[in-house]
Amino acid sequence: MASAVITGTGSYIPSIKKDNSQFLENSFLNTDGTSFESTNTIIIEKFKSITGIEERRYAKTAYNSSDLAFFAAKNAINDANINPEDLDYIIFAHNFGDVKEGAIQSDILPSLASRVKHLLQIENPNCVAYDILFGCPGWIEGVIQAQAFIKAGIAKKCLVIGSETLSRVVDKFDRDSMIYSDGAGACVLELKENSNSGILSHATQTFTKDEVYFLFFGNSFNKGLDQNVRYIKMQGRKIYEFALNNVPKAMKFALDKSKIDISEVKKIFIHQANEKMDDAIIKRFYRLYKKPLPNDIMPMSIHKLGNSSVATVPTLLDLVLKGNIENQEVKEGDIIILASVGAGMNINAIVYRY
Structure with a gap:
């Protein structure tokens, strides 16, 4: 049978590091614009204990999200050892487009996928480039779409990218701004006949009845700023509870469809949103099978790279496959799960044999 196989991965990790101590002079405010009673030292210590984040990466002023994506895409194409002219699709997952440093305004005309195709200097008009807006699970959803094209006989080679410059859409008066970072990851999926590796199953869910505005664009907590300018905001507690209640079930749904026993799962690559939340999700996932973690x-990777x-997910996958995360590796034949949760509210998971 034909399989959709990841034949190359790539990532781009920006060079500018910002550790937690660099937020000590920030003026963090409550939603009503009042100051916190706690000092920034206490706020930052509590932040680290929950999220696990020690530092994060920001892109240089000269680079936009599409530039980061181009760098990651080149690395993935080189890793797959393919001619970019042979790509049938470029699928670019993002949420905020290109945002120039200092300007909270999204630029998505032309599409970021088209910009990457231009930067790659691909002449083939049959290489279709488009963007996908799906919250944090966007890259995984792009992989699912690429697999659908491949299984349907529409495509043989697809490039899927996830890139973001979140540092440019955060409210510096919001303590949640410490979570977000910049970066890009990509992979090449190819049609492989009679292959044992590839995507075995997947699941995607969207919850909107009560959950649709858990992540949203809102005003700065500093009421003295222009209230027409909006920034990424979230209802953190509600997202936390939503993720714990729903992500393990979606992962189980995908795994059960694959007919793979949970004992065969070797690695779980989950969206790097919050270390405490991710730990709880994985524990609940194994609890559904009455198995120890x-x-x-x-x-x-959240400790050093942020969210x-x-x-x-694509950056984490690339780092592990390239041997750049200590005590973590994926071997041929291993079963892995890719999973994410984010704005929408959307959840997805892929079961993959490497």
């Missing part, structure tokens, strides 16, 4: 099942939304 294996050691080192969940690689993490770069759609870029977290």
